[in-house]
Amino acid sequence: MPSKVRAIVFHRHGAPAEVARCEEIETAEPAPDEVRVRLLAAPINPADLNVIEGKYPIRPALPGVPGVEGVGVIEAVGAGVTARHAGERVLLPQGYGTWRESGVVKADSVWAVPDGIATEQAAMLRINPATAWRMLRDFVELKPGDWILQNAANSAVGRAVVQIARVSGWRTVNVIRRAELIAGLKADGADVVLLDGDDLPAQIAAATGGAAISLALNAVGGDSALRLVQALAPGGTLVTYGAMSRQPLRIPNGLLIFQDLRWRGFWISQWYRTAAPEAVAAMLAELFTLAQSGALHAPVERLYPLTEAAAALAHAAQGRRAGKILFCGEAAGDSRA
Ligand SMILES: NC(=O)c1ccc[n+]([C@@H]2O[C@H](COP(=O)([O-])OP(=O)(O)OC[C@H]3O[C@@H](n4cnc5c(N)ncnc54)[C@H](OP(=O)(O)O)[C@@H]3O)[C@@H](O)[C@H]2O)c1
DSSP, X not given: OOEEEEEEEESSOSOHHHHEEEEXXXXXXXXXXXXXXXXXXXXOOHHHHHHHHTOSSOOOOSSBOOOSOOEEEEEEEOTTOOSOOTTOEEEOOTTSOOOBSEEEEEGGGOEEOOTTSOHHHHHTSTTHHHHXXXXXXXXXXXXXXXEEEESSTTSHHHXXXXXXXXXXXXXXXXXXXXXXXXXXXXXXXXXXXXXOSTTHHHHHHHHHTSOOOOEEEESSBHHHHHHHHHTSOTTOEEXXXXXXXXXXXXXXXXXXXXXXXXXXXXXXXXXXXXXXXXHHHHHHHHHHHHHHHTSSOOOEEEEEEGXXXXXXXXXXXXXXXXXXXXXXXXXXXXXXX
8 A cells, every 4th residue: 555755856957955855755565576665874976966957867757766875674575575574674776766765676676785784884885886896897907016096086986996905905096185184095095195286197106106007097077087197007097987077088189199098987877787687796795795894984974864855965065075975764773783
């Protein structure tokens, strides 16, 4: 029987804090192949803001419920479901719209979250650490001790790059725009942390002893990306996965012709769409293990209830945060850590 639950809903595209608000929507009982999940925690990622703004390749039908990832607890299972059970914590699937108190999803579209991982950390695993994991494995064959270069290094993806590189035996040059973050990133395992600026390529060469760097990860674009490629070795690869500055990439002819650099892009949504289920399961198993050990963790700035949508969205849209903003369900606090 349908019942009402709270959800963040946007009826038109625009500034997220203005157009998205908490409303009551209908939810249903699970069909035979579905489960009903109650929200525990779901982050606000930059892509979620872009979806609401109408500036993202994924445009849900309006009115829409945003939220590309999160964790819920199963509260009811369909008559034909045997692999999942009530009370299980699960990662929520893309395309569902996670910023809702409760909803139904296909039982085979959720992944059980093992014990030993705080709910908020599990809620942030499927997009950003997965993006870091893939970019470190799918473009360049890295050898132990190799250097990786990245900007926006204090972002959730950037911190995951640092943490995964550390346990994988790779070294990182991390470019940021705020000096106060240097100590925290080093504590996370960053080998070199530099402030972005015109002299960045020279700073990188000095900090790494002129090491040949074959992989750079770019979430900023514009001049910041150009400075990364200027520090790459001939044949090196720049993987662009974000455009926080909203400035286009500039590709100097000489860097293409004389350095044979490779300009690539990456989108985790596309990877999930095309990856074999075994590949997804294998990657998530690795990420769960890292999260359980504490090697992978993302700072949280603040949790908000769904009822405080405007404040949460305005907060998430601010730069210079200390961590992620998440929505939490009423059952939050069940950390099982
Ligand atoms: N392609 C994919 O599959 C994929 C997957 C995940 C994420 N992403 C993208 O990756 C980027 C980072 O996502 P996230 O969730 O990790 O971010 P986040 O944790 O929300 O952090 C945002 C980062 O962007 C930086 N930033 C914001 N505005 C900037 C500007 N104008 N110039 C330079 N840096 C700026 C911030 O620096 P301050 O802290 O100094 O403000 C911070 O490092 C986003 O663009 C996101 O859409 C892409």
